[in-house]
Amino acid sequence: MFNDKDLILEAKHVTRRFPASGGRELTACNDVNLKFYKGKTLGLIGESGCGKSTFMRFLVALDKPTEGEIIFMGKDITKLKGEELRQMRQHVQMVFQDPSGSFNPKMKIRDIICEPLMNFGRIKASEKDAVARKYLEMVELPGEFADRFPHNMSGGQRQRIAIARAIALEPELIVMDEATCALDVSVQKTIIELVVKLQKEKNIAIGFIAHDLGLIQSFAHQIAVMYLGNIIEVLPGENVDKAVHPYSLTLLGAIFDTNMDFSKKIERLDSEIPSPLDVPEGCPFQTRCPKCMDICKKERPKLIQIGENHEIACHLFKEAK
Ligand code: SF4
Numbered sequence: 001m002f003n004d005k006d007l008i009l010e011a012k013h014v015t016r017r018f019p020a021s022g023g024r025e026l027t028a029c030n031d032v033n034l035k036f037y038k039g040k041t042l043g044l045i046g047e048s049g050c051g052k053s054t055f056m057r058f059l060v061a062l063d064k065p066t067e068g069e070i071i072f073m074g075k076d077i078t079k080l081k082g083e084e085l086r087q088m089r090q091h092v093q094m095v096f097q098d099p100s101g102s103f104n105p106k107m108k109i110r111d112i113i114c115e116p117l118m119n120f121g122r123i124k125a126s127e128k129d130a131v132a133r134k135y136l137e138m139v140e141l142p143g144e145f146a147d148r149f150p151h152n153m154s155g156g157q158r159q160r161i162a163i164a165r166a167i168a169l170e171p172e173l174i175v176m177d178e179a180t181c182a183l184d185v186s187v188q189k190t191i192i193e194l195v196v197k198l199q200k201e202k203n204i205a206i207g208f209i210a211h212d213l214g215l216i217q218s219f220a221h222q223i224a225v226m227y228l229g230n231i232i233e234v235l236p237g238e239n240v241d242k243a244v245h246p247y248s249l250t251l252l253g254a255i256f257d258t259n260m261d262f263s264k265k266i267e268r269l270d271s272e273i274p275s276p277l278d279v280p281e282g283c284p285f286q287t288r289c290p291k292c293m294d295i296c297k298k299e300r301p302k303l304i305q306i307g308e309n310h311e312i313a314c315h316l317f318k319e320a321k
Helices: 052-059 082-089 109-119 125-138 143-147 155-168 185-202 237-242 246-257 294-298
Strands: 007-019 025-037 041-045 067-072 092-095 173-177 205-210 222-227 230-236 304-307 310-312
Touching: 007 052, 025 041, 025 052, 025 205, 025 222, 025 230, 041 052, 052 067, 052 173, 052 205, 092 155, 109 125, 109 143, 109 155, 125 143, 125 155, 155 173, 155 185, 222 237, 222 246, 230 237, 230 246
Parallel strands: 041 205, 041 222, 092 173, 173 205
Antiparallel strands: 007 025, 007 067, 222 230, 230 310, 304 310
8 A cells, every 4th residue: 555666755763852941851753753655645643732733844844853854855854955945845735724824814815826836936927817717626616716815715715725725836745734623524524525636636645634533534544643742553544443552542432532523631531641841751651551561661662563554652562573
C-alpha cells in the first residue's frame, strides 16, 4: 500500500522544545518519525495540546524543529532560507480550521484564489477570472462566486474556497489542520468527500490533523496517534479497529463516550493528562495506563514494527520477526 517510490516527505527524529519559566523546557514533539506518500492521507490524531499542530506546522515551514530533519523533494526544508524557502512553499499548502483568518476580508474570492498564483508569476492579471472560475467549479461552487466577498459565504463555502486556493498551486502535499471541525456534521461529510475526490484526481498527499477518530478513519490511509508529543501508534486507516496501544484503545472507546468529539475530556481515563512540562520518564502514558508495569516507569518504549505498516511504542509488545 505504501511504496517508497511514492514517498513525498519524510520527518526524521523531529523534536521541538520551547523554553518555559523557571529554566524548564516544554517538549511539544519528541523524536517524531512519519512518512507522507503521494495520493495518500496521513491522519494525525490525539487530544488537544498533544503536539499534532506543532508538528504539522514544520511541514509548511511555519516553524522549525529544534532537532531532526524534514526531507521534501530531496532537501531538508528545515535548512532552507530566502528564495529557496519561498519556492518550496508552493509545493506544500495548508488549510486551516478557520479559513477566514487567512483571507483578506476586502478581497473578492477571485483575488483570494488567484493570489498565490500571481505571487509565483504563474498567471497574468487578465487570466484571473477564468482561473478563479475553473477552481471554483473544481470545488463544486458556482463560477459567479468569484465576485463575492468571504463574508457573503457560509462556513462550508469558505472552506471550499480555502481548498481551491490550496490546490491552485498544484501542491504535492496539503496539510489540513482541523479543517472541518468547525462545520456541521453534514457539511463536514461533503468537504471530506470533496477532499477525497480531489486527492484521487490530483494524486496529492494529505496530512490531516483531527481529534475525531471516527471521522478520520473513514478516509485516512494511515493513522498516527500522538500522546504528549510522542507518536505511540501508526497503523493503516482501514485497520483502526486493530489498534492495540492502551491509549489508542481509549480513543476508540471514547468515540462512543464523547460522541466522537475528542476536544471533550475523555471520561474513560480517570486521571488528567500530565502537563507537557512534566512528562514522566519512561512511557509518557504510564500515569493513565491500566496496564502500567515497572519497566514502563524506567524506559521510554521505542516505536517498533508489530505487523505490516503497524508500529507501536509500548512495552507490552515485541517487534515482529
Ligand atoms: Fe502502558 Fe507500559 Fe504500554 Fe506505556 S509502555 S502504554 S505504560 S503498558
